[in-house]
Amino acid sequence: MTKIYAIANQKGGVGKTTSVINLSAYLAASGRRALLVDMDPQANATSGLGYNKYEMSPSTYDLLLQTTAVADMILSNAEYGLDILPSHPALSGAEVELVNAIGREYRLQQALEQVNGRYDYILIDCPPSLSLLTVNALTAARDGILIPVQCEYLALEGLSQLTQTVELVRKYLNPNLKIRGLLMTMYDSRTNLSRQVVEEVRKFFPDKVFRTIIPRNVRLSEAPSFGQPINVYAPSSPGGIAYKVLTAELMKGDQQQEVVS
Numbered sequence: 001m002t003k004i005y006a007i008a009n010q011k012g013g014v015g016k017t018t019s020v021i022n023l024s025a026y027l028a029a030s031g032r033r034a035l036l037v038d039m040d041p042q043a044n045a046t047s048g049l050g051y052n053k054y055e056m057s058p059s060t061y062d063l064l065l066q067t068t069a070v071a072d073m074i075l076s077n078a079e080y081g082l083d084i085l086p087s088h089p090a091l092s093g094a095e096v097e098l099v100n101a102i103g104r105e106y107r108l109q110q111a112l113e114q115v116n117g118r119y120d121y122i123l124i125d126c127p128p129s130l131s132l133l134t135v136n137a138l139t140a141a142r143d144g145i146l147i148p149v150q151c152e153y154l155a156l157e158g159l160s161q162l163t164q165t166v167e168l169v170r171k172y173l174n175p176n177l178k179i180r181g182l183l184m185t186m187y188d189s190r191t192n193l194s195r196q197v198v199e200e201v202r203k204f205f206p207d208k209v210f211r212t213i214i215p216r217n218v219r220l221s222e223a224p225s226f227g228q229p230i231n232v233y234a235p236s237s238p239g240g241i242a243y244k245v246l247t248a249e250l251m252k253g254d255q256q257q258e259v260v261s
């Protein structure tokens with residue numbers, strides 16, 4: 001059964017795209033069939049894998065406007081063993097264009113039904129907002145939401161707004177939506193602050209925080225400019241190792257869940 005996760009946090013620059021790219025790449029490297037869906041008009045996941053976002057047509061913009069069959073939009077990246085539904089800056093106009101469309105929150109969910117069974121994992125990158133684009137991602141996220149949280153001052157700020165949105169989507173659009181896990185990112189082992197933030201988030205969300213913590217690592221920030229995921233660019237860097245361990249933690253948790261259910 002395909003696992004579908006949205007990676008979301010309306011706070012900008014917390015590591016959503018970095019996590020989507022590298023989790024997808026490590027899932028693929030572990031032999032899982034993975035699809036990365038870029039739902040952000042910034043298209044950083046698309047460009048971070050080496051594509052020119054301005055040339056992406058069709059893209060998730062067309063997906064939302066339902067002008068093209070999903071299978072015809074998917075890019076297969078043989079090098080990374082990964083499929084991608086790319087984004088284009090035009091996606092920023094989709095919200096306005098869909099303002100009167102009935103069922104506009106279900107467009108991504110419906111589109112992904114077209115590829116049901118073709119993947120083990122579908123990971124959806126969200127923009128830094130709680131817009132229609134994020135609501136589409138949360139509605140499609142059958143197995144939950146992954147929330148990257150940057151290890152910095154005021155890390156918890158805004159999380160209550162996010163959890164309220166999760167509640168609303170669960171109530172009205174996707175009754176299965178749950179928080180799959182919070183992921184602490186950009187951890188700086190030299191500061192007490194990072195440690196305190198992790199403790200605080202663990203206190204607020206007991207049992208919900210991934211054991212794996214992503215360190216601040218310059219290799220992770222360099223990799224996108226080479227269009228490469230970290231398992232290709234610098235697999236033995238601290239960031240590369242952390243995302244590999246995180247991927248294993250995610251897969252293990254999913255397998256255990258399947259045994260239970």
Ligand SMILES: Nc1ncnc2c1ncn2[C@@H]1O[C@H](COP(=O)(O)OP(=O)(O)OP(=O)(O)O)[C@@H](O)[C@H]1O
Pocket residue numbers: 011012013014015016017018019040042044126127128185186187214215216217218220221222224239
């Ligand atoms: N663990 C890390 N160590 C060092 N740099 C990182 C790390 N994670 C992300 N970065 C860098 O921080 C910046 C923000 O990360 P990223 O783009 O993944 O965040 P985002 O949440 O997707 O941002 P946005 O909200 O704009 O979509 C990028 O320049 C990225 O390369």
Ligand SMILES: [Mg+2]
Pocket residue numbers: 016017018040044125126127
């Ligand atoms: Mg991003």
